[in-house]
Structure formats: structure tokens, C-alpha cells
Amino acid sequence: MKLEILTRNENQTVQNEIITKIRDLIVYKNLEPGDKLPAERVLSDKFGVSRSNVREAIRKLEFYGILASKPQSGTFVADIGQIAMNGMMEDILSLEEPDFKSLVETRILLELKTVRLAAQRRTEADLIRLKAALDAYSEKVNNQEDAVQEDLLFHLAIAKASGNSSMNTFMLIITPEIITNFEKYHVCDKDLAITGIQEHQDIFDAIKQQNPQLAKDKMKVHFKTLYQYCYNI
Amino acid sequence: MKLEILTRNENQTVQNEIITKIRDLIVYKNLEPGDKLPAERVLSDKFGVSRSNVREAIRKLEFYGILASKPQSGTFVADIGQIAMNGMMEDILSLEEPDFKSLVETRILLELKTVRLAAQRRTEADLIRLKAALDAYSEKVNNQEDAVQEDLLFHLAIAKASGNSSMNTFMLIITPEIITNFEKYHVCDKDLAITGIQEHQDIFDAIKQQNPQLAKDKMKVHFKTLYQYCYNI
DNA sequence: CAATCCAATCTGGTTAACCAATTTTGAAAT
């Protein structure tokens, strides 16, 4: 178990070192936006690491929009300017793994917005999906079963109905870690789940009748218990 | 230019097909959380695709917390349950590229929160970084130069000072696309930048004197122009 | 019969050779 974390950290370290070297190279060679980076083979040779490591690092920087690879052509510095690039790389290198508090804080922020947007923009198809998620949750709870997954799928359905793909993506990113932490700290016990049904129903109704303010208020009620748990850890 | 998008889409399509097949396999084999997925070689053979493609798909699912690879051991289904996994995979497959409106909407939401958190939690080290970013911006503007990058680096410094690593990460993800869109639509012109200096200064002061509400209000003022531009596109 | 140990096997990771598309180059033609 410990090993898994160790190797991942080690891998992370290697990748960060490569990112640092790429940054230094860009600065040293004074590469402007749109300029071409040296070939992957050259970089792996120069840095003394494997080419796949270099590719991974490039992929990560691609994910953050700093580089862009064009097949059979080369890897290019994005059009965001050297200063921004330098600052962003610094930030990426110093990024920490999110703690539970950050996750919950972010989730609450996102959801109070997505629920309002969902109430404004939901289509009929969204309503159908929301209803299905709601029913799945209720059924599990009524059968005295654990319903953490169904709970969060309902919330993901709201994010989807918000029509904001960035927020939808971000909700997807934080959800698995939320689930595992919930199960670790036993946040959602069965007695809470019963009240959860009504709360979900209220949120659903507010979205259905397209009342953003009500939807947000009902979501706040739903999060009340979560607040308490979260800030006691 | 068109080609680059085409190949990326094609690549995306292949990857999504593999993700679909992995999902189907998990359902078909009724794999529970913690169970081991077939080896990468087996999957690439069964799906008729290259092993590197399989690895990429696994990496993506790892990013979203659905799978976890352990070196020399295997790839395992995460402890989030089959129902959640299935629903999340569906969502991941249907994710769209974020449009400019989504990006700005998300940015405003995030920043109105990070600026408050920064006012509450900023350390002395944060203040120094914020001041440096502020000065860099002012200097560029006073020299009549384009300062979009310095502008956003100031905002990233706020995100870092918020002490919430999730929000910090998300700001980093959306920033490059914001920059390129800004430059495409010419959102930040030079006459605006002059007033921007005072607005940045106000935000900085509010953070320094640890006044969350004032910080948020000043940020709202700063976003006023952005609102107008954003909803006219 | 249970515990132990070692070798065969299986795993994700790494490496190097290969591929096809792109870019460069320089000689030939105008």
C-alpha cells in the first residue's frame, strides 16, 4: 500500500523535474509563443530520461494548455506568452494534492451555482435524467441500502443539466475523491439518507419549475449536514 | 490547421471507444470495486487496438479516479461502486469541449470565492507574491504594453493565496483558454487596462487588510467590464 | 496437515526500432 504511494510520488517527481527542465529550456532558448520545441528524442537524450517520460510531461503541459503537439510535425509553445507560461509552470509545479476540506469547499461552491443554472436551463431530457437518478436514490434508501453513489449521481445529473461544461467537468473530477472520503469518514449514515430523499425531491421540484433561487435554497438545506461534518474533521 | 483538430478528434473518438469497451467489460464481467482489470496486453488484443491506446484510456480513467494502476501488479477498479462508475463513465464520454461562455462563467464563480478565501487566509508570503504580480502588471500597462498575461498571473496568485488546492487547479486549467479567447475577441484593450490598475490595487488592499467582503466587492467591480464583453459574444 | 519457500508466470513500465505524414533542401528547369 505504502509502495503504491511511493512510486507514484517518485514518478510525479521525475515528471516535475522534466517539466522544470522544459521550462528552463524555453527560457534559455528564448522560445516565443508558436515556436517549436526540440523533438522528443532530443529532449529525452538531453535530459537523460526515457522518451515516454518526456511524452508524459508534454501531455501534462498540453492538458494545462501550455504546449500543443502536432503529429509528424512537432510540439509547440502555446499562444499564451512567455510570462504567463513561466508563471503557470511555477504554479503547476507547486500544486498540492487536494485535501478533503478543499474538495468539499469547492463542491459546495460549484453545486450552489450548477443548481441555479440547471433551474434556468434544464431541458426536458435533463428532467428525465434527473428523475431517474432521484428514483434510483429513493429506492436504495427505502431498501435500507447504502446510497452514496446514487446520491452523487443525482448531483452529477444536476451539473450536467447546468449546461456549463467546465463546471460539469470539475464536478466529475472531484466526485470520486468525495465518495471515497465520505466512505472513509462515514459521512452519510442511513438515518441521514431518509431526510435526504425529501431534500433531493425539493431540489428536483425547484429545478422542474425553473425557480433558481428556490433551487439554491433547497441545495443549501441539503448541504447543512455536510457543513457540520466537514468542519469537524 | 483543420487537420490538427481532425486528428485530435479522431484520437478522442478512438479513446472514447476504448473507454466504452472497458466499461462494458466491467459490467459484463461484473467486476466489483477493488477487482483487477485484465492486463493491458489482453485488453489491447481483445479490443483490436494498440496497447498504448489502452494505456492512454486507462490514464484518463485514472485521472477521473475510476481506475488505479499499480506497477507490476495490475489495474484496479476504484472503490466508488459499480453504479457510480457506470454513471460517471457515461458522463465522461459525453463531455463537451468548454465554450467561452462556460469558461467565463466558471472563472467568475471561482474568483469571487478565491478572493474571499485569500482575504481570510493569505500569508505574508502570499502578500509578497501578490504585490510582485501587481507591480508587474502596473509596469506593463504604464509602458503602454499589452498586459493580458500579467493580469491573469495576478488572478492566479489570488487563487494560490486562497489555500484551496482544488480551486487553484481549476483556475490553472481554465486560464490558458481564457487568455487565447481574450486575445481572439480583443477583450482587454489598453484603455481598459489603465482602470484595471486601480481595480487590482483595490483588490490587493482588501486582501492585505483581510476584509473578505470588500475583496469580493472589488472583484465584482473588476469583472463588470468582463460581464459586458462576455454576454455580447 | 500447515507453513514456508522458490521458481515459473504475470504485471505495468521502459526501451528501441519502426511507420507514415510532414517539413526541409537543393538541384533542375524556366
Place this chain on the structure above:
DNA sequence: ATTTCAAAATTGGTTAACCAGATTGGATTG
């Protein structure tokens, strides 16, 4: 001197062989 164009070099992507650590299963031993 300029343009053309095909061949050679360069590129990211792909493939297959290889590596070292983990797992497994059965033979051995107490």
C-alpha cells in the same frame, strides 16, 4: 534569379520486445 518538385531528413505516433518487481502455485519441510 526564381520557381518547381522530388528525395531525404525530421517529426510525433505506434509497435513489439524487454525489464524488474509482484503474484501465484505447488513442492518441500517441520
